[in-house]
Amino acid sequence: MTLLALGINHRTATVAVREQVAFTPAQLDCALEELCSLPQISEAAVLSTCNRTELYCVTDAAGEQIVLNWLGRFHNLRVDDLARCAYHYLDNDAARHLMRVAVGLDSMVLGEPQILGQLKDAYQQARQARGLGGELERLFQHTFAIAKQVRTETGIGKNPVSVAYAAVSMASRIFDDFSRSRALLIGAGETIELVARHLHEAGVRKLTVANRTRARAENISVALGGEAITLTEIPEALAEADIVISSTASPLPIVGKGMMERALKKRRHRPVFMVDIAVPRDIEPEVGELADVFLYTVDDLQEVIEENRRHRQVAADQAESLIEHGVSHWQHERRIRNGGELIREYRRHGEALRDLSREQALERLARGEDPAAVVERLAHQLANRLMHQPTQAIRDASSKEEHALLEAVPRLLMPPKPAFETHLPATPRRHKDNTPA
Structure with a gap:
């Protein structure tokens, strides 16, 4: 069987494509069930974030095309279009890719820590859906161990610059003084929590967190002296917001062009800075066509992120070395396991032949031979x-x-x-009279 990693990410596909290929939390169980039901697939896990959608599978030699075809069918996309922006890795390369993803070497923000948590969530989801067998289980556990080693032994995680930080950093280029700005954050996940902290530390005047459930929004806003609202209250909150940053798992846009047009009229066309970190997008792309809106997606944060990448390159090189060692160790253990299975199969074959011969011999003895x-x-x-x-x-x-x-x-x-056989004394020659020589 072959280990396969297949997917798209921020380097190979635009945000418009990524949002079509992304799996919502509600889709994951169904996706894993369908993927594992394919005859060529024995194990599977799905990682879906704003920057990547990746499938990790144990499959046969034809698995790559089978998985690509399934991904196209699931999202109702043309396979040819999907193939142009998809990548795949096999066996050692697949293991190496997973480890690079886990430590943030393949992230838009080099070394960002959130991806490891997202990967652990993907592992737990696959485990609960019974998508993991021995091969992926051992690979994920080994990957988590390597990620911990990289975080401990290198500076890859020091002073982390996340997508959340990059979004706030970009906002600071437009607003010289955050103390006069009001921010509306949509969502209540880890990214929005980081955005809220960065804005609070920058001294933002007012912070409002909107979420489907008010209680989760309050978990973030109360500690920072902000306000919590539900998604239905967003239209009124938009009229007061100078900064809007959104990151939810909603499959459909939350802020539309019409909603934003009405908010701008109430604001008397004071400009609004907006960052849509979500994939699929929370803010309709047409909102960016409005004259007083500066709308950015996660792909537009690249400049801030590249500066972070340069500062972390030394630590990244150290992490690459640890990963290579980790891949070699995983490969060695995998070979031993494969050899062990071959040995067990060979012994079962030999023991079956032994048992057959023994039974036949016992039957002859019972007949008095x-x-x-x-x-x-x-x-x-x-x-x-x-x-x-x-x-x-x-x-x-x-x-x-x-x-x-x-x-x-x-x-x-x-x-x-055996050595003892090579030292046995030769059989003594005998004379014609049969007496020993």
Whole structure:
């Protein structure tokens, strides 16, 4: 079986494509069930964030195309269009990619810590959906161990610059003094919580957090002296907001062009800075066409993020080295496991032949046949049965000139004699009168 990692990310696909391929939380259980039901797939896990959608599977040789076709069907997308922005990795490369994702080396923000939590969530979701078997279970556990080592032994996580920080940093270029600005944050997840903290530390005048449930919004806003509202109250809050940053898991936009037009009229067309971090997007792209709106998506934060990447490059190089060591260790353990399974299968085969010969010998003894003759026949029969398949394989390899297989035969089937046998005294020669020499 083959380990496969297939997906798209912020480097290979635009936000417009990523939001079409993203899985909402409500879709994940169904997606995992469908994916694991494919005959070629024995294990599967799905990672879906604002910057990437990736499928990790244990599959057969044709699995890549099967998984790509399934992804297209699930999201009602043309497979050819999807293939143009998709990437895939197999076996060691797939393991390496997963480890790079876990430590933030493949993230838009180099070393960002949120991705590890998202990956752990994906692992738990797959586990609950019974999508994990021994192969992916061991890979994820090994990956989490490597991520912990990288965080401990390198500076990749020091002074982290997240997408949340990048969004606030971009806002600071437009608003010189946050103390006169009012912010509306839509969502109540980890990213919005980070945005709220950054804005609070920057001294924003008023902070409002909107969420489907008011209680979750209050968990963020109360500690920072802000206000919590529900999503239905957003139209009124937009009229007061100078800064709007949104990150939810909603499958449909929350802020539309018409809603924003009405808010701008109440604001008397004072400009609004908006950042849509969500994928799928929370704010309709047409909102950016309005004259007094400065709308940015997660892809527009690249400039701020590149500055962070330069500062962390040394730590990133150290992390790459640790990951290579981690991949080598995982590969070594995997080979041992594969060899162990082959050994178990070979022993089961030998034991089955042994049991068959023994039962036949016992039946002959029960019929009263000569024990010496029975033992002689047992030994002859068992030897023939054990050697039949290898002998046939050697003949086939010889006829096909499969030299590598033939060179392995002596090592596999004809091990050197034990040392004690090589030191046994020679049988003494006898004289014609049969007396010892």
